[in-house]
Amino acid sequence: MPLLICLTSLVSVRIAAAQAEDVAVVVNERNPVSKMSRAELRRIFAGEERSWSAGLPIKVFVRASGTQERGALLKLLGMTEQEYKQYWTGQVFRGEAQAEPFTLPSNGMQREALVAYPGAVALVRLQDVKAGMKVLRLEGRMPGEAGYPIN
């Protein structure tokens, strides 16, 4: 019996740890969007979709290299850091984007950007979600739920 309790506790701790590593998709709290698919998210962060359904221009904010959010972004896009930079250089030169997405060095700055820009979208670690950020459902799941696709 004690062994079973230990195992259960261990599993619970592992699940909790995995949920804590989930990366939330957050937008300005006034954005009417509340859910999206993984493919839509990829298109937005690849600059292929540049406006929300209401016509509001999308403003993408990303975290600096080396952060968990950056890792999740590269995983989402299927790129290495080098490929990501080359990709955006190409996007700008093709005229597909005006500039590479804003890279912000801190969660605080990212939060302020999300609050300030109505069309803002960013990836934020679950434990760093703050007031002013609206968390979107991804593939029907909220971060922390089993099967959430980004971590």
Next chain:
Amino acid sequence: MRHIPWTATVLLLLSSLCYPQDTTSTDPETIRQLVQQVKDLQERVKLLESQQNHAEASKPDSTNPPVPPVESADQTAPVPAVGQEPREVHGIQWRGFGEADYKALNQRAPELGTYGFVPGSQANFYTGDFGLFLTSRLTAKTSVLSEIVFEEADAQSYKVDLRRMLLKYDYNDHLKMSFGRYQTDVGYYNWAFRSAAWLQTTADRPLVMEFATNGGLLPTQAIGVSVTGAIPSGTLGLNYVAEYGSSDTIRPDLNGDGFVTDENNGNQTNVGVFARPDWLRGLQFGSSYYHDQISDNVLNGVSGTPVPPPPGSPGPAARYDQTIVNAYAVYLAHGIEFLNEGFLIRHALIGSSLHFDTPAFYSQISKQFGHIRPFFRYQYVNASPNNFIYKDVGLRYGPSFGARYDFNDYIAFKAQLDHTVRRDEPDLNGLQLQLAFTF
């Protein structure tokens, strides 16, 4: 839990307010003021709590528990007003691209000297395009894009080419318009790499996608309007492109005879669709159809004087319908670059049944290994020997292989070997070295 910090704050304030009572007189007026302050603070706490509850209640999906509680400490942080987008400075953003090249051929047989490569020489250094790329955002949906290219010409002279100058208006993802001088979206390569060698894996462009001013076969530039956007198509990810403009291509002969062909193109129309399906990330495939009318007006490349047409040629007054059908499939993911593009260029003499078809394709594959990306390309162009417009092109095919080494995010070195089989000419072997950079 969120009540605790506020309660603690109130208690802390109370204690700090009460502390002086031990050291000062307890006159009724002081007590009354303190009581009033406590009441004010209690009211303020209630107000803040009700605001917080209201904000949480108005959030959709608030029944989902996993999102952690908001830290109360952050509520005191200065936050810009919601809905008021900060005013951005709409300055000009610069980007630059450049290259320094070395090219060697195994013979002095006449061959076009693109950029600063000297025809008839076996090897020399030269520079390709040096491009200054400018963008400026005017409004949330309007911007200006400009690409000014300095290109090496004969005797190390440089000519300036306003390769792109566009006023862009993005209404939404389904309607994006550009007005001005654009690079035609005939095929994938022209769209993907524009004129920056730094973006390309290889040292040069495939012949069929080479710029017309360097002997390429396609009309790569035009002035007019270009419209593009997404087509609602679910997971297929369809997009369209439609262009209407005027181009006036002057194409130097590839065989190094020193002549140029002034095509005097009429207005051109180009329409295309392409798909980026969600079910295979990195895959893009599409097709386009281009049409304009051209002449075969051959001029001396130096003096600009007309060259007498060869016997049997319809001459410079004749007009041809030029149609270019393109199809491509590319895959870019997991460090793999796999480009496949085919063309069928038809020149039909107007008022006659005479027409010539020129098929062309290239296939290129590369894979990134750390800083190095080895590549292989095979290209093929087959112009009829009776087609006076492409008489200099003839049949050309062969492989290229080499590698690109990225020193960092800004500088890359490329080494490339080419073997080209030519109709009625000896095979041509070449070595190209290129230092490409962006800044």
